[in-house]
Amino acid sequence: MHPGHPHRSSANRPSLILAALGIVYGDIGTSPLYTLRECFGEHLGLQPTEANVLGVLSLIIWGLLLVVSLKYLLFVLRADNRGEGGILTLQTLIRQVLGSKGLWLAMLGLMGGGFFYGEVVITPAISVLSAIEGLEIATPAFKPYVLPLSLAVLIALFAIQHKGTARVGKLFGPVMLLWFATLGVLGLLAIIGNPEVLKAFNPYWAIHFMLVHKLVGFLALGSVVLALTGAEALYADMGHFGRQPIRLAWFGYVLPALILNYLGQGALILSDPATRANPFYHLAPDWALLPLVGLATMATVIASQAVISGVFSLTRQAIQMGYLPRMEIQYTSDREMGQIYIPLMNWGLLLAVILVVNFFGSSSALAGAYGIAVTGTMVITTLLTCTLAWRSWNWSLWLVAPLCIALLCIDVPLFSANLVKIFAGGWLPLLIGVMVFTLMTTWRRGRTLLHQHLTRVAIPLERLVDNLETYPPARVPGTAIFMSPSITGVPHALMHNLKHNRVLHERVFFLTIRNEDLPYIEDERKIRIEQLSPTFWRIQAFYGFREIPDVQEILDLCEDHDIHFDLLQTSFFLSRETLIQTPVPGMAAWREHLFIWMNRNANRATDFFRIPANRVVEMGAQIEF
Template sequence: MADAFVSGTPGAQSGDDGDGHHGHANQKATLKLVVGAIGIVFGDIGTSPLYAFRETFAGHHHLDMDPDHIMGVISLMFWSMMLVVTLKYVSIIMRADNKGEGGSLALLALINASTKTQRWSSGIILLGVFATALFYGDSMITPAVSVLSAVEGLAVYNPAFGPAILPAAIIILLGLFWIQGLGTSKVASLFGPIMLLYFVAIATLGVISIIQTPGILYAFNPYWAFMFFVTDPLPAFLALGAVVLAVTGAEALYADMGHFGRNPIRVSWLAFVLPALMLNYMGQGALLFREGAAALQSPFYNLAPQWAQLPLVGLATMAAIIASQAVISGAFSVTQQAIQLGFMPRLRIEHTSASTAGQIYIPLINWGLMVMVILLVLVFQTSSNLTAAYGIAVTGAMFIDNLLLTVVLYRLWHWKWYYAMPLLSVFFLVDGAYLAANLTKVPDGGWFPLLVGMIIFTLLTTWARGRKLMQDRLRESAMPIPVFVASAANSAVRVPGTAVFMTSAADGVPHALLHNLKHNKVLHERVILLTVKIKDVPVVEDDGRCRLEDLGRGFFRLVLHYGFMQEPDVPAALKNVSGCGQSFKMMDTSFFLARQTLLPSSKPGMAVWREKIFAWMLRNAESAMEFFRLPTNRVVELGSQVEI
């Protein structure tokens, strides 16, 4: 919606009324979106100066701090931002939107809908699912490293505050996760101005430092990055593991595109965020030129005079909280998409805003993230230790984005190979080097996001596979609908009212209907066989929501279509259904649900251990009653046993 609005702005600015009022209104709206994007989208990449430059010299692969290396690192950071963020994400990948929505799952749904060959589809789905799994690892590490690195400024201001860093970070994180259930709409309105102030502050500190050592500006020349690799190839390669921290959060530009539109994100990045970040990084480099190892404890905080360091700690901590908030909200959104696309069991989803559909809260994800984040802080202790774990999730997701982009360029956009190959070669070379450099940090903490990614990948694929097997087994034993209607309509007693039988299959008689007829020996006057389908688009408009088929003798097949960003509301949809007799009244309508129990089986479906995991996920899934918003006093559940 935001993207469509912004794309129409130039025409609107010309003014249809001749007085320019309409254009000014759209300019104000666009400016509001730009400020909002700065507050939400750039929190992660905006807090990278807290630790990224420091880690290249003081991290797990120490780098000698001499002028050539300082210039080489700054040059690498600048050209990484230009190639990875500006060219790859802002200029190219953001064009691959699914009806305005972005992110790995949105891109996966777009590709899957356009790619009919099974040889392509299965591999693409696995890639998209693994990128999603890595995102959860990233969403655990980002709050821990951002808040810790911000609070560590207390020790820079006064070493006596050192023992208070861990308790302060934990208290802040506990508070952050606690407020999620309250809704963030009011707090989010402050995000933009706070991040604006933060970026202005870090840019100002960078400019003050650059003025004292203007020679650092030569680092814009790619010569310094090139010579870094020529003169010290191994140290330069290892340094990439820390340099990539400067572009963490780049994927958020794409994932959050649906909230703000591509134009506001592009404008805010090119005109404001990128210059502010580079000014700060160059300021840190200039500081190391002047003060050397004395400033290496935290080049970010040492840019400020001592009287300004404590306010800077407060401002950086708020920026870290905003960065964490963005990634937590992202985890909620990704989880909702995964549920709708069939990769996760139903979970309880709460809406925290009556006006904004995207503001949701998922308690299980929130508290699970909180436990993992607190454990990370307690185990790793410092932001420097955490950065070893940070890069792998980010570089892994970026590399997978390259593979998905390859499919987009060739299969969706039909680029000629001589246009696509040079571009893709650059992206694979850059992201492959980043990923390889980060893999050297696996023993130092890089194992964590890989472990989390593999566990979540296993859960997602197990659920998707088990769900398909279960549907196949139920379909095998299902009775054809015409046969059932012809036989049951004459033999069963009909009672007043409407019965809605929920079924995941679009054909065959639902097991709940068979069980109801077998045990109760009655049928309602009107019987609705209802299937909810999630399409490969973010939003399905109301006029395309319902598809109704009259099966005769009071039986109807109703299919409700929703997008993967929407939450199904069956009673609300039924109010708009016509063509099957009188309108639906909830007090005259009963909803029949089937609850399956899995039995151990020797059938060649899944390994036994995966069957047990699937059974556990099935038992703990939210009931269909709550997920589809069915009235609690109108639901009947009938159990059945299934072997997969």
């Protein structure tokens, strides 16, 4: 078992189920705070009649059953890469199966990754705002303080990210256990007072609602989908907990609690239509309102923490897969590789969240922006997973095609209903998604073109090694390790060292670090060593997309091959590339400028690969691009 990869045996399944409650279900678990309120908001004009309440409740219940339970829990979770999930993992699997033929599907996967960033900007804002808005129910005097209190909670949350979630994470499971129990109990008490809402289990009411209201019913789907936000997290977090704990937590605890609460809110609205302004908080008796606001705030902070951690994981994965430039990545736990902190993403996300909170001002206004990124990713996930089932799992096309059509008949209307909200704020996640997609595709294309250029002009490595062994320059004691992006070409740093210093160390190693389309690489397969001549060696190190390359680890693994390094006698040589734009065809001029800017601001290789700074020699190189 690779270090950092969770051991998911049946012995620790209860703890994994509890942890899944805290991490996986934070987002979807806080949706009752605002979903039904938005369904009966003024923008739709729906009256709280029995037929309307039962219709909306039926849509929510069957959405949870069909989208979350059937599609994600039972179908999409089958698509894993050695236990890992997420939209970029799905995109990787498609590339492995279809190759260049699946390019447009792979691009859709990248767009789904971009949509995730758009969703993450909104999730902390709408969750925390909706929780603290409960203070207005206690007394309207709190209204002026909702926005500053929300900002204070969010700033505090982002400010403690560098400390890691290991300690706080231990509270996540128990707090969410209490949260879902509270949801269920509050809902059940209201249902006892008005059991008529149990009719909502009959899909007739959902169909009747859509047929009667037509356009308004279609628009209402844009609010109903708020109950499904966070479904992608089930897939993305599969690598942390495994399929079974996630499924057991959902079917055994989360789903019943959510359905009870939604039914309870519906029963309350039928009993007192005035409560539709904020039915969740009206479920609580007066004495429990402030404690409920506190618990809701904790739950929304946990939901926000989960998506922030998701951003860190997705960003690391994108860096390793070559879609984003190197960034500073800090480990916040000595035990778990999954617990990381990326300062640039953290502060950038905080700035975006602050701007969003101030621009929209309330959770109701943010609900207009929420959903379009979620449903867009849902459509993409359906297309990719069904393609994978057909081409990789060898499912019959006669089974996959009807399944795909059935799922799209749910996803596409949800996405279309949210497209209507573009001018109400839906443009925001779309804009963020397009921006991230542009950055990822530009970086990937730029690195490909740069690698092709360097390969084309590089001197063959074996030829130079033979020449240096035959006509050696002055040799000095010690070991030189040249970092090289290619295993066949001579690194720029070596040529510059020979040109300017005219010496060579007595032992020379060429180190190439290669990223694989797997989450982890076992230690016994991590390095490959070839001796090119009596004094030259080539080392290839292989890392998965959930790992961060570590030069010291590579050197330690070389010990198993009887190659020993003394760091005090070892120097690392790297090329620091300065790109110069030229009219040579490749990318559009604006994309070349963007790629050059990204390359210039990428984290230094010495920091990213954890090379001891006092052992590094950087050689500058200008490359016409």
